[in-house]
Amino acid sequence: MIYIHIPFCKQKCSYCNFHFSTSFSLKDEMMLAIKNEIKLRKNELNHKTIRSLYFGGGTPSILTVDEIKSVMDEIQKYFSFDEAIEITLESNPDDLSKNFLKELSQTDVNRLSIGTQSFFDEDLKLMNRAHNASEAESSIKRAQDFGLENISIDLIYGSPTSNFEIWKENLNKTIELQVPHVSSYALTVEPKTALKNWIENGKVTAPAEAEQNREFYYMSDFLKDNGYDHYEISNFGKPGFHSKHNSAYWKSEAYLGIGPSAHSYDGNSERSWNVTNNSIYIQNINQNILPKETEILSEKDRFNEMLMIGLRTSWGVDLDKIRQNFSSEIIDYLNKEIKNKIESGILKIENNRLLIPEKHWFLADGIASDLFMV
Ligand code: SF4
Numbered sequence: 001m002i003y004i005h006i007p008f009c010k011q012k013c014s015y016c017n018f019h020f021s022t023s024f025s026l027k028d029e030m031m032l033a034i035k036n037e038i039k040l041r042k043n044e045l046n047h048k049t050i051r052s053l054y055f056g057g058g059t060p061s062i063l064t065v066d067e068i069k070s071v072m073d074e075i076q077k078y079f080s081f082d083e084a085i086e087i088t089l090e091s092n093p094d095d096l097s098k099n100f101l102k103e104l105s106q107t108d109v110n111r112l113s114i115g116t117q118s119f120f121d122e123d124l125k126l127m128n129r130a131h132n133a134s135e136a137e138s139s140i141k142r143a144q145d146f147g148l149e150n151i152s153i154d155l156i157y158g159s160p161t162s163n164f165e166i167w168k169e170n171l172n173k174t175i176e177l178q179v180p181h182v183s184s185y186a187l188t189v190e191p192k193t194a195l196k197n198w199i200e201n202g203k204v205t206a207p208a209e210a211e212q213n214r215e216f217y218y219m220s221d222f223l224k225d226n227g228y229d230h231y232e233i234s235n236f237g238k239p240g241f242h243s244k245h246n247s248a249y250w251k252s253e254a255y256l257g258i259g260p261s262a263h264s265y266d267g268n269s270e271r272s273w274n275v276t277n278n279s280i281y282i283q284n285i286n287q288n289i290l291p292k293e294t295e296i297l298s299e300k301d302r303f304n305e306m307l308m309i310g311l312r313t314s315w316g317v318d319l320d321k322i323r324q325n326f327s328s329e330i331i332d333y334l335n336k337e338i339k340n341k342i343e344s345g346i347l348k349i350e351n352n353r354l355l356i357p358e359k360h361w362f363l364a365d366g367i368a369s370d371l372f373m374v
Helices: 027-040 065-078 098-104 121-126 133-145 164-176 194-200 209-225 244-250 278-286 299-310 319-325 328-343 358-370
Strands: 002-006 049-057 080-091 111-117 151-157 181-186 229-232 235-237 256-258 263-265 270-274 292-296 348-350 353-355
Touching: 002 027, 027 065, 027 256, 027 278, 049 065, 049 244, 065 080, 065 098, 080 244, 098 133, 111 133, 121 133, 133 151, 151 164, 151 209, 164 209, 181 209, 209 229, 209 235, 209 358, 229 244, 244 299, 256 270, 299 319, 299 328, 299 358, 319 328, 328 358
Parallel strands: 002 049, 002 256, 049 080, 080 111, 111 151, 151 181
Antiparallel strands: 181 235, 229 235, 256 263, 263 270, 270 292, 348 353
16 A cells, blocks of 8 residues: 655644645645655555555645646556555545546545544634635535545544534534544644643643543444444444555555655564655655665564554454464463453453453553553
């Protein structure tokens, strides 16, 4: 699978610490550099048939459809697309105009991940999103009108401007709009963000964890009652609409990440990440230098990562894979560590897979890190 990072956004959302620039002055050079990087790294994936391509960011929907197509054309010079390839474009509601969607619907892009976040203006203002509540709704309907049915929306719960009733209405609206996939995250306060600054200066109340917990479990029950599978802590999909790209990532498959700040993984023990600076990225690529750092994961790193990612999913961690790929020291360690947690019901084993029962998913990251080998 291939991930393309488009490092531009129209404005900075108050809670976001991803890598992007709000100046588009380097956009043309960036698009050339991204295509050059694809060429430079054409031999890195063992599989030449791609099952998933994901445009993330940043905001890939600030690109023109021709720019998106030119990246796909470049990839197809070196890789072929599987018949059932999933090609996702992350997009913001304010970019999804009729013209854009009409042109996009004539390309190979077959999945939209829309940064809706909320259907309420108060929430969107606090988040400093570039769209309003009416665009949040109309963008989804417009995409569906152009035949783009495979839609995922992002929703944020636990905002200080929201409450339980508003959250329920957000979920009702999701069902009403017949969106087949939802990615939903609690509002978190990241370092170096406007939100953190406002909270420290007393301008905004910090998100309340107990309320987030309540909204998370309500969402889980509500979406499951409406036909969605809760297949990863933050992800819900109707059958046939689970994200292929993210599922492959959670199953520790190899991926190639192109663009500044993009990460790559060889599916075994090598991980790399590109520089998080647009100018430096472009300068290096123009000289045919890959601006990336590489690390070789130790056995402990691979074990910890497998737990961290696998225990967030409904399929859990494959114990046979652990037995085949890790030393007896790690296997003995795991058997010892999980014993008490299984007895207390925080973990369970089903079909030879280690899982966290869904009622404890809100605490999954803590449960997994308790099992880490240090
Ligand atoms: S649009 Fe997405 S990447 Fe850009 S600032 Fe907002 S949350 Fe961050």
